Amino acid sequence: MGEFDLIDRFFKRPVTRATLGVGDDCALLMPTPGMQLAVSSDMLVEGRHFLSTVDPARLGHKALAVNLSDLAACGAKPLAFMLALALPRADEAWLEGFSRGLFALADAHGCELIGGDTTQGPLNLCITVLGEVPREQALLRSGARAGDDLYVSGTLGDARLALEVFRGTRALPLAAFEAARARMEQPTPRVALGLALRGVATAAADISDGLVGDLGHILKASGVGACIDSAIAIDLLASKAHVTLASGQFDAEAALEYVLAGGDDYELVFTAPPAARDAVQAAAARAGTPVSRIGRIEAAPGLRLVDAAGQAITRRFASFDHFAG
Amino acid sequence: MGEFDLIDRFFKRPVTRATLGVGDDCALLMPTPGMQLAVSSDMLVEGRHFLSTVDPARLGHKALAVNLSDLAACGAKPLAFMLALALPRADEAWLEGFSRGLFALADAHGCELIGGDTTQGPLNLCITVLGEVPREQALLRSGARAGDDLYVSGTLGDARLALEVFRGTRALPLAAFEAARARMEQPTPRVALGLALRGVATAAADISDGLVGDLGHILKASGVGACIDSAIAIDLLASKAHVTLASGQFDAEAALEYVLAGGDDYELVFTAPPAARDAVQAAAARAGTPVSRIGRIEAAPGLRLVDAAGQAITRRFASFDHFAG
Numbered sequence: 071m072g073e074f075d076l077i078d079r080f081f082k083r084p085v086t087r088a089t090l091g092v093g094d095d096c097a098l099l100m101p102t103p104g105m106q107l108a109v110s111s112d113m114l115v116e117g118r119h120f121l122s123t124v125d126p127a128r129l130g131h132k133a134l135a136v137n138l139s140d141l142a143a144c145g146a147k148p149l150a151f152m153l154a155l156a157l158p159r160a161d162e163a164w165l166e167g168f169s170r171g172l173f174a175l176a177d178a179h180g181c182e183l184i185g186g187d188t189t190q191g192p193l194n195l196c197i198t199v200l201g202e203v204p205r206e207q208a209l210l211r212s213g214a215r216a217g218d219d220l221y222v223s224g225t226l227g228d229a230r231l232a233l234e235v236f237r238g239t240r241a242l243p244l245a246a247f248e249a250a251r252a253r254m255e256q257p258t259p260r261v262a263l264g265l266a267l268r269g270v271a272t273a274a275a276d277i278s279d280g281l282v283g284d285l286g287h288i289l290k291a292s293g294v295g296a297c298i299d300s301a302i303a304i305d306l307l308a309s310k311a312h313v314t315l316a317s318g319q320f321d322a323e324a325a326l327e328y329v330l331a332g333g334d335d336y337e338l339v340f341t342a343p344p345a346a347r348d349a350v351q352a353a354a355a356r357a358g359t360p361v362s363r364i365g366r367i368e369a370a371p372g373l374r375l376v377d378a379a380g381q382a383i384t385r386r387f388a389s390f391d392h393f394a395g
Numbered sequence: 396m397g398e399f400d401l402i403d404r405f406f407k408r409p410v411t412r413a414t415l416g417v418g419d420d421c422a423l424l425m426p427t428p429g430m431q432l433a434v435s436s437d438m439l440v441e442g443r444h445f446l447s448t449v450d451p452a453r454l455g456h457k458a459l460a461v462n463l464s465d466l467a468a469c470g471a472k473p474l475a476f477m478l479a480l481a482l483p484r485a486d487e488a489w490l491e492g493f494s495r496g497l498f499a500l501a502d503a504h505g506c507e508l509i510g511g512d513t514t515q516g517p518l519n520l521c522i523t524v525l526g527e528v529p530r531e532q533a534l535l536r537s538g539a540r541a542g543d544d545l546y547v548s549g550t551l552g553d554a555r556l557a558l559e560v561f562r563g564t565r566a567l568p569l570a571a572f573e574a575a576r577a578r579m580e581q582p583t584p585r586v587a588l589g590l591a592l593r594g595v596a597t598a599a600a601d602i603s604d605g606l607v608g609d610l611g612h613i614l615k616a617s618g619v620g621a622c623i624d625s626a627i628a629i630d631l632l633a634s635k636a637h638v639t640l641a642s643g644q645f646d647a648e649a650a651l652e653y654v655l656a657g658g659d660d661y662e663l664v665f666t667a668p669p670a671a672r673d674a675v676q677a678a679a680a681r682a683g684t685p686v687s688r689i690g691r692i693e694a695a696p697g698l699r700l701v702d703a704a705g706q707a708i709t710r711r712f713a714s715f716d717h718f719a720g
Contacts, residue, residue, distance in 0.1 A: 189438055
């Protein structure tokens, strides 16, 4: 199977939104008048972003999901995407699964594959996604203000817990492992929530490298600090009941680490003024996505963690950095 | 140096055209009203698209050039690009050179880096470029008609000749090698010519995988065939004088192979009706890019090669295919 056969067979579909899709030098797309284009790229490398043993359909899902998550964080509506693939070889079974998982998620979001590139090389998936958002309505990282509430969507830390099982440092009952593994391998991009939060949230980011790290981007861009309630945060770990010490006791230390610095969650962290609490809950209901208020934005720079009694917890969390030593 | 320091230091620059550039979840860009967006992605893999020994500044140039070449083939004006990089390690000298070469070409074309991704992994460069073109004016592969003239820009085959020197199958005098090597490592995207050919050319493609292969895309998409004059084609090899047999005689067979199936040329192949010959030359002059008329489009499918006397030359040329066995 040659490069062009491969593209025809697995990646070429009738064009719907684009004027011109896969198969010319460029794809052509007519933006909606008055809308801003939102663009994001994510590159996934084997062994770094996914295990070599992952089901290719789940990998197809994840490669697009992590990009849609960036659109969600901006409150942008998905339009189209480009797929660049480096493959060690043209493996038909792999391509069938990968393209199936990819298109299932793409179709669910009305996001059309319009072009890309295919080449031979160490497995690498690079997707660039295009979305649109009305002028001045994009959710940015820079809009958080002291006094704002701090929220996250969904659950946090379960992807990291699954990774620890793969690493052999933890064990989970099968059903809990499958649930955590699905979070790691098939994250849910919070596109509907991002759209619903337009005009409600003051700032937003998606959580790909861990809550502490990605919230840190908001704090830096907004010139503020934040305080997180650790008792609420720890409850965000869906598989919490299974994180125990050898003694059988709850391992609060590890659970908090997974929630705050786990990575691969693809939830949204966002801020909104206290006056918007009802509007936030209405947006969450409209999007069918639970959100939790986990703290507040403060004027003093830095991130503080407090216990149920409001006492400061001193701790350092490493956010995921691809080049940290 | 961490991932975000790396981005800040080598890739973050003041935003000019984009509303929001490197450093949020998405880049935001306001398209010009009435223009179509042209989008293309190319992925470059070490050992496949470039040698590991290449000067990083030249590689930065080439990574963007091959993408701008796709915009050129559509007659689109470059606007902005996304850069996704997988690097084995954060090598400052390499990053300094790479970003210098990349931005020199980007600035020459007013094409702004608006976002991307950086990760650890086997060296892989994926660029997605965004351009714009007035509605209905994009140059497509599907517009060639029987009777049209067939043209290519610039010179062909010298990149392949340089590769043969690297492979050790040929030797060149130093000056000729440096010239051929520059063609291989620093191709010139024909953006100005693509813009000048709007409304003049009936079809266009860029030559990345060899003339035969890329012209083949035009023929297939347009449902036509073509005839190429081999005597004119062979003159497109700038380093022709140095392609000799052991006897010292000109190696016409090899020269023709390099021109027709060399690859990595990043010239344009395009078609236009005979009535547009003056308009084609005027466009070429306006763009400062030489063009050569090398044959014509015919109704009968397939590609034919004729000698100076119009006699058919029977030959098969393999176009470059990343998965051909």
